[in-house]
Amino acid sequence: MPLLEIRDLTVRFAAGKGEARIIDGLDVRVGQGEMLAIVGESGSGKSVTALSIMGLLPEQARVGRESRILFDGVDLLTLSPAAMRARRGKEIAMIFQDPMSSLDPCYTIGDQLIETLRAHQRVSRAEAWRQAVALLKQVRLAEPERRMKQYPHQLSGGMCQRVMIAMALITHPRLLIADEPTTAVDVTLQAQILALLRELNQQMGITIIMITHDLGVVAELCQRVLVMYAGGCVEYSGVEALFRQPRHPYTLGLMNSRPTLARIGQTLTPIEGNPPDLARRQPGCQFAARCPQAMPVCRHDAPALNPVADDHWTACFLAEKKAP
Ligand SMILES: Nc1ncnc2c1ncn2[C@@H]1O[C@H](COP(=O)(O)OP(=O)(O)OP(=O)(O)O)[C@@H](O)[C@H]1O
Ligand SMILES: [Mg+2]
Numbered sequence: 001m002p003l004l005e006i007r008d009l010t011v012r013f014a015a016g017k018g019e020a021r022i023i024d025g026l027d028v029r030v031g032q033g034e035m036l037a038i039v040g041e042s043g044s045g046k047s048v049t050a051l052s053i054m055g056l057l058p059e060q061a062r063v064g065r066e067s068r069i070l071f072d073g074v075d076l077l078t079l080s081p082a083a084m085r086a087r088r089g090k091e092i093a094m095i096f097q098d099p100m101s102s103l104d105p106c107y108t109i110g111d112q113l114i115e116t117l118r119a120h121q122r123v124s125r126a127e128a129w130r131q132a133v134a135l136l137k138q139v140r141l142a143e144p145e146r147r148m149k150q151y152p153h154q155l156s157g158g159m160c161q162r163v164m165i166a167m168a169l170i171t172h173p174r175l176l177i178a179d180e181p182t183t184a185v186d187v188t189l190q191a192q193i194l195a196l197l198r199e200l201n202q203q204m205g206i207t208i209i210m211i212t213h214d215l216g217v218v219a220e221l222c223q224r225v226l227v228m229y230a231g232g233c234v235e236y237s238g239v240e241a242l243f244r245q246p247r248h249p250y251t252l253g254l255m256n257s258r259p260t261l262a263r264i265g266q267t268l269t270p271i272e273g274n275p276p277d278l279a280r281r282q283p284g285c286q287f288a289a290r291c292p293q294a295m296p297v298c299r300h301d302a303p304a305l306n307p308v309a310d311d312h313w314t315a316c317f318l319a320e321k322k323a324p
Helices: 046-054 081-090 109-120 125-138 144-148 157-169 187-204 215-221 239-244 249-256 317-322
Strands: 004-015 018-030 035-039 068-071 092-095 175-179 207-212 224-229 232-238 306-309 312-314
Touching: 004 046, 018 035, 018 046, 018 224, 018 232, 035 046, 035 187, 035 215, 046 068, 046 092, 046 175, 046 207, 081 092, 081 109, 092 157, 109 125, 109 144, 109 157, 125 144, 125 157, 157 187, 175 187, 187 207, 187 215, 207 215, 215 239, 224 239, 224 249, 232 239, 232 249, 306 317
Parallel strands: 035 207, 035 224, 092 175, 175 207
Antiparallel strands: 004 018, 004 068, 224 232, 232 312, 306 312
16 A cells, blocks of 8 residues: 555635636555655646645645545545644654745744654653754754754755754654755755755655656656646656656656756757646646647547556557557
8 A cells, every 4th residue: 555645636726716726636656665756847736736735735725525635544635634733743744845934033943843842742851952953963964052042044044954854854754745845955955955855765764755846856866756737647657767768748848948968058948838827727638738749639638647658657648649
């Protein structure tokens, strides 16, 4: 049984007088101990997917009645707010896109760690202090004792990011969702934070969902990849197969829009056109309007997610045509 299984997730938000289907029948499976990447352009629904798992969607979000988010076999969508809070505290943790937004500027790093620790364990302040320092060491924050007494604004973005990771590890979660954990930091720190996440995955066996724009990060770190477009999965595969033979034109476009050494100084070629307006979804494949290989059928029928090879799935009529 996978640790996490999302079935037919649909999330709608009010948009003007109507509704926008932000997540559209998404299926995801994450095995115990796996590191899954979710990639896709801005607005494709990566963060909304993460918030759905966390039970942290804003109140106005509407989740489809047929949707299931099974964690260890239990449907999180059926839990009471209190039961969900307990799980979120203990078994599922998340590192957010913007580290500063989730640290309280008015409290020291130490106070925030200690308070979170003591909300989960009955330990003395002295013991909580000791554990907090140990956690900061574990996430390789230099001078942990000194940092404990500092406020978030006294730390760099990269240090705050480490504190966030320490905070997420307090309860020894089984699933860690890292939402673009390296967008706010420079390249060197980025590499260090990614190395840290890899260590957590390999040495502590924490299952990780890594949300990123960066296909380099995916190739480096993750075993499986889910490519999202307009709130749906367009391709899902082991990382090697995805890079060897991407089957969806959108995935191909993402790969071609990557900056590479050979292209330094040249302008990037992002995928042409804009993401669809989700409040006015067109019939057919959501990518058809931007797809260089679109066929007439793509504009009226939506392709289903189908296997194209062992352990490799895509939602594209082209792949169906080419399949043996
Ligand atoms: N609270 C909300 N109310 C209405 N629409 C929302 C809300 N939160 C997100 N959305 C919409 O949902 C869509 C997906 O947003 P989401 O934040 O999941 O994208 P993302 O893939 O994480 O993008 P990014 O890479 O920029 O972080 C966007 O069109 C966004 O405008
Ligand atoms: Mg996001």
